[in-house]
Amino acid sequence: MASPSSGTAIIAIADGAPPSKPNPVNALGAPVRQYLYQKLQNAFKDPNIKSIILIGRHDAKGVFSAGADIKEFSGSSGGNVTTSDSGVPTLNDLAHLMESSPKPIVAALTGACLGGGMELALAAQYRVADSTLKYGLPEVKIGLIPGAGGTQRLPRLCGVRHALDVIIRGRINCSAKEGLKCNFLDGLASDGEYVLECALRWAGWASVLPASTLDARRLCYKSVPADVEGMSNDDMCDFALQSIPTAEKGGESAQACLKAIRASFELPSFKDGVEAEKNLFNDLLYHSLQGRAYRHIFFAERSASSSTSSKKVSNALKQGRGIIGVIGAGTMGRGIAISFLRAGYGPVTLVDVNEKGLEAGVKYIISTLEGEAKKGRIHPSKLDSTKSSLKSSTDLSELADCDCIVEAVFENLNIKREIFSKLNTICKKPTALLLSNTSTLDVDAIASSLSPSRRAYCAGMHFFSPAHIMKLVEVIRGKDTSPETLNIICGVSKRIRKVPVVVGNCDGFVGNRMLHPYSSESTLLLAEFGGGEKGLTVADVDGAIGNKYFGMAAGPFLIFDIAGNDIGYNIRREKGLVRDPKTGKVGPNRKAGMRYTELADEMVVNLGRVGQKAQKGWYNYDMTIGKGRKPLPSSEMQELIDKYSMTSPNRGKKIDRDEIVSRVLFPLVNEGFKILEEGIASNPSDVDIIYLYGYGFPAFKGKPETWISFNMLPNLMLDIHSGGPMFWADNYVGLPNILKKLEDLHRLYPGSEYFKPSDLLRKCVDVGLGVQEYYNTKGMKSKL
Numbered sequence: 087m088a089s090p091s092s093g094t095a096i097i098a099i100a101d102g103a104p105p106s107k108p109n110p111v112n113a114l115g116a117p118v119r120q121y122l123y124q125k126l127q128n129a130f131k132d133p134n135i136k137s138i139i140l141i142g143r144h145d146a147k148g149v150f151s152a153g154a155d156i157k158e159f160s161g162s163s164g165g166n167v168t169t170s171d172s173g174v175p176t177l178n179d180l181a182h183l184m185e186s187s188p189k190p191i192v193a194a195l196t197g198a199c200l201g202g203g204m205e206l207a208l209a210a211q212y213r214v215a216d217s218t219l220k221y222g223l224p225e226v227k228i229g230l231i232p233g234a235g236g237t238q239r240l241p242r243l244c245g246v247r248h249a250l251d252v253i254i255r256g257r258i259n260c261s262a263k264e265g266l267k268c269n270f271l272d273g274l275a276s277d278g279e280y281v282l283e284c285a286l287r288w289a290g291w292a293s294v295l296p297a298s299t300l301d302a303r304r305l306c307y308k309s310v311p312a313d314v315e316g317m318s319n320d321d322m323c324d325f326a327l328q329s330i331p332t333a334e335k336g337g338e339s340a341q342a343c344l345k346a347i348r349a350s351f352e353l354p355s356f357k358d359g360v361e362a363e364k365n366l367f368n369d370l371l372y373h374s375l376q377g378r379a380y381r382h383i384f385f386a387e388r389s390a391s392s393s394t395s396s397k398k399v400s401n402a403l404k405q406g407r408g409i410i411g412v413i414g415a416g417t418m419g420r421g422i423a424i425s426f427l428r429a430g431y432g433p434v435t436l437v438d439v440n441e442k443g444l445e446a447g448v449k450y451i452i453s454t455l456e457g458e459a460k461k462g463r464i465h466p467s468k469l470d471s472t473k474s475s476l477k478s479s480t481d482l483s484e485l486a487d488c489d490c491i492v493e494a495v496f497e498n499l500n501i502k503r504e505i506f507s508k509l510n511t512i513c514k515k516p517t518a519l520l521l522s523n524t525s526t527l528d529v530d531a532i533a534s535s536l537s538p539s540r541r542a543y544c545a546g547m548h549f550f551s552p553a554h555i556m557k558l559v560e561v562i563r564g565k566d567t568s569p570e571t572l573n574i575i576c577g578v579s580k581r582i583r584k585v586p587v588v589v590g591n592c593d594g595f596v597g598n599r600m601l602h603p604y605s606s607e608s609t610l611l612l613a614e615f616g617g618g619e620k621g622l623t624v625a626d627v628d629g630a631i632g633n634k635y636f637g638m639a640a641g642p643f644l645i646f647d648i649a650g651n652d653i654g655y656n657i658r659r660e661k662g663l664v665r666d667p668k669t670g671k672v673g674p675n676r677k678a679g680m681r682y683t684e685l686a687d688e689m690v691v692n693l694g695r696v697g698q699k700a701q702k703g704w705y706n707y708d709m710t711i712g713k714g715r716k717p718l719p720s721s722e723m724q725e726l727i728d729k730y731s732m733t734s735p736n737r738g739k740k741i742d743r744d745e746i747v748s749r750v751l752f753p754l755v756n757e758g759f760k761i762l763e764e765g766i767a768s769n770p771s772d773v774d775i776i777y778l779y780g781y782g783f784p785a786f787k788g789k790p791e792t793w794i795s796f797n798m799l800p801n802l803m804l805d806i807h808s809g810g811p812m813f814w815a816d817n818y819v820g821l822p823n824i825l826k827k828l829e830d831l832h833r834l835y836p837g838s839e840y841f842k843p844s845d846l847l848r849k850c851v852d853v854g855l856g857v858q859e860y861y862n863t864k865g866m867k868s869k870l
């Protein structure tokens with residue numbers, strides 16, 4: 087569209103998307119690129135046009151652009167950046183066209199201006215913005231580098247310091263103020279001014295300047311400036327190199343970003359730099375599994391959060407308003423209350439029958455909120471009102487007016503049912519959400535203590551400890567839970583900054599159910615291969631599974647000790663598996679031939695080794711060493727393992743770390759397949775999200791502490807390169823390998839049902855597809 091008065095063509099990115107395909111973030115997919123290219127060429131040719139404005143939307147609302155259409159990267163072409171396919175211009179073509187424009191182009195920036203969007207802005211001759219602007223180059227977080235000249239133009243415009251900060255950290259939050267300071271922006275719309283007016287002003291000025299000024303605005307002709315603080319560009323890159331993870335530890339894309347930035351000042355010309363960037367980009371796009379994992383997680387997180395099966399509903403709770411009740415002032419209840427308070431909900435009433443526990447809970451919540459304010463996570467001006475939103479009571483009837491109640495008392499079905507039946511009469515609002523933070527119990531059994539009309543509003547909302555820190559929430563759909571309720575819970579979860587995943591109702595739901603074979607097999611490994619002088623130890627298993635080798639945040643035994651070994655024992659007792667300590671009778675559900683070791687039971691019952699809280703579990707702990715958290719070897723446990731492995735033919739035999747990984751993790755993956763088969767999870771990517779955000783499935787992190795220098799704050803967390811257990815199985819191990827190993831193990835140990843390969847796994851191997859591909863191509867419908 088041309089503005090006839092000014093001779094300025096206004097080109098809106100949003101206009102390029104076909105109406106049939108919503109494009110909420112103005113992603114630069116093929117039709118958009120084609121449209122922009124055409125419009126730009128038309129404007130170049132039109133003698134009445136003297137200048138051009140590139141804007142997100144004509145009304146200057148919403149985002150400028152979130153960059154390349156990431157969905158296009160999942161195909162084989164990668165054509166949207168560097169390789170022209172089917173005649174559609176690439177992002178590089180577009181950037182080049184803009185930079186070589188015969189008429190000045192002003193990029194008018196609002197909202198998100200990210201990745202390829204920012205690279206187009208860099209190719210414009212002028213950039214203006216309003217205060218809503220958030221710019222950045224987040225490609226590193228999806229396993230890529232900026233590939234449309236961003237690594238070459240940004241250092242030329244703003245210097246290597248800012249380029250390193252923005253590109254290697256993958257920032258998405260650079261403000262307009264910062265942009266002005268570091269030279270990214272030329273102008274800022276004044277308060278109340280429409281960014282388009284500001285852009286028109288700049289376009290008017292630019293169009294009357296002599297043609298030579300246009301060349302001076304083309305970044306390709308500029309060289310990279312010296313650092314404002316006097317450090318050499320080379321030294322800054324060396325410094326950054328020390329701080330980023332190695333390629334093996336999740337840093338492939340960060341390493342490539344650094345190389346590309348170096349190329350901007352080391353190579354003789356801009357053209358050479360762009361060529362180097364293109365090669366690095368293509369190498370990552372086509373060959374990096376880490377990158378594919380990052381992109382998988384980007385979409386997995388969003389599709390899980392959208393609670394696919396639910397009808398969209400508007401509700402005040404989803405907008406962050408509502409009266410909240412949290413029952414139980416223990417660790418979980420405290421974390422849940424903090425999450426709601428921090429997000430601005432209120433009042434939030436914490437209820438506990440135990441007055442002392444309640445007092446301690448309130449104290450903890452207040453001091454955590456104060457700590458969060460100090461760290462800038464709560465605006466200081468909101469701290470007082472946030473704190474005063476917290477109420478507490480020992481009386482359940484204080485929750486009468488609540489819109490949403492989360493029960494977080496300990497895992498006892500009778501107690502939970504009793505609470506819900508009281509809520510049934512206490513709650514005045516018939517549509518109040520009544521949610522249980524259970525990790526294993528039957529949500530339908532809990533809901534059945536409510537009157538039938540309330541059951542549609544009842545579901546599980548399983549937080550992970552510590553609840554104010556962990557991102558995951560399993561949303562458990564009971565048989566009567568309505569789709570609207572699920573939709574509201576997902577909306578609320580997002581408000582409190584969680585990633586919700588809707589799952590079905592079964593023992594342990596998704597996460598804890600998959601953990602069962604993982605836990606059992608870890609212990610059975612000790613009873614089989616432990617003992618003697620050189621037998622397998624607790625530390626060997628943790629070493630193989632934990633962050634020294636496979637990369638789980640911590641190995642299974644350390645986690646058992648942190649969580650409390652009595653919890654595992656109680657669960658096994660509830661399941662009728664443990665021996666009765668009084669009668670000596672074996673639990674009724676321990677069937678003949680079932681593979682089982684009493685090692686983990688005896689350590690709790692006879693030795694009181696319940697974990698860190700008792701300073702003894704699988705390891706010993708000493709309050710004077712590492713605040714009582716450092717795992718130390720225990721001779722008592724070694725003796726116990728010795729006893730249990732006495733009759734094993736493999737006693738004292740060493741097994742290597744890969745064998746440990748496959749024995750412990752393949753059955754976990756197999757359970758994931760069974761869960762999908764039963765419709766307990768609706769997509770393999772949901773299982774991945776649960777394991778990444780709830781269980782620390784391989785998390786290789788950068789070293790944040792080394793980032794605290796030249797403005798680099800510690801937020802580079804490249805911690806998802808495994809992509810989750812199902813992605814790992816599909817892409818790192820290969821399903822045929824998993825199937826073969828499980829078959830071998832099941833033959834060897836018929837008493838372990840979890841080694842029996844799932845039918846879905848066999849099906850995938852038969853048709854030669856990974857499970858994610860199988861779901862994508864077969865269009866599997868959610869059973870939830």
Ligand SMILES: C/C=C/C(=O)SCCNC(=O)CCNC(=O)[C@H](O)C(C)(C)COP(=O)(O)OP(=O)(O)OC[C@H]1O[C@@H](n2cnc3c(N)ncnc32)[C@H](O)[C@@H]1OP(=O)(O)O
Nearest residue numbers: 111113152153154155156167198201202224232233234388
């Ligand atoms: C050479 C150049 C390479 C590149 O440019 S690579 C791409 C670089 N850009 C990015 O990595 C930006 C990724 N996007 C984001 O960080 C966030 O999104 C935003 C900050 C832009 C917005 O966040 P929020 O408001 O929370 O919305 P939301 O749920 O994340 O996204 C809304 C919908 O937009 C889709 N989407 C977002 N960015 C892209 C993209 N770049 N390509 C394709 N789709 C995108 C999502 O998936 C989702 O979709 P659904 O509503 O269907 O769940």
